[in-house]
Amino acid sequence: MKEYPNVVVFKHPLIDHKITHxxxxxxxxxxxxxxxxxxAMLMGFEAFKDLKTKKVQIDGPISSFESTVVDENIAIVPILRAGLGMxxxxxxxFPNARVGHIGLYRNEETLEPVEYYCKLPKDCQEGQVIVVDPALATGGSASAAITLIKKRGFTRIKLLSLIAAPCGIEKVTTDxxxxxxxxxHVTEENLNEKxxxxxxxxxxxxxxFGTK
Structure with a gap:
């Protein structure tokens, strides 16, 4: 696979095992x-590792001491409907994270994304946005979702996908x-005719959701 400076591909036997499942x-x-x-949880450890933190004073069972807490807002934005699963x-x-939603469906003839819903948190533009979608196929829906998020004033955006095609990665990283x-996981092949x-x-x- 072509190397991309802003793409992290996980290499871990437990993740590979679960992808196979x-x-x-x-x-x-x-x-x-x-x-x-x-x-999603396993990937989150890596995606969240650059969260801003601050030192606070806490009272422990034996003594008071200084410790670390997260000091920024997080918004998780699933692309409906599959993204809900992550x-x-x-x-x-991160139980205190806000959750937005973006609704996009793929036109089966053109394979282009069509927007039908967008609801994002209004007061955490300075924080991180984690866009989640299990499959990064054409990359069109993910790219369109990121564009919508940027238009709402968010700048610190990440994308989490379970499986990606090379062309999907190319689309998102180019846009x-x-x-x-x-x-x-990245597939060896690109997409079929559908x-x-x-x-x-x-x-x-x-x-x-057991609908097919």
Whole structure:
């Protein structure tokens, strides 16, 4: 795969194991949902490692001492509907995070994203925004979502995806070179004629919600 300065591809046996479980067509809806959430949490440790912090004085059981707390706002923004599956995993790490929502669907003929909903927190533009979408296929929806977020005044944006095609990474990094992208797995092949990754988990939304 081509190297990109702002793309982090995870290399960990536990993450690889869970990605394989997602791609197995025999994985149940319940297991798929749980595994997506687990992967989001594992990826969150890396994505959140540059959070701003400050020192505070606390009273421990034995003595008072100085310790560290996070000192910035976080907004998690799933791209509907599949992105919803990654939210709880990240909230388990940062329960006070705000959650926005962006609704985009892909035109099956043009493969271009169409916006139908956008609701973002109004008072944390100085904080970090974590955009989540399990599959980065064409990259069109993720790129469009990031554009919408930038128009609302947010500047510190990251994207978390579980599986990405090379063309999807190329699209997002070309359109938004300032956005850091975190990916659990990159496929060897690009997309089929229907715009899907052949060696992946299919439609993440359908598998998360048991609608197909």
């Amino acid at each position: 997602l791609c197995d067509k025999n994985t149940s809806t319940k297991e798929f949902r749980e595994t997506v959430s687990e992967l 939210v709880d995993g990240l909230l388990s790490l 938004h070179p300032d956005v850091k992208v975190y990916v659990a 715009g899907y990754m052949p060696k992946a988990f299919g439609d993440a939304g359908d598998r998360l």
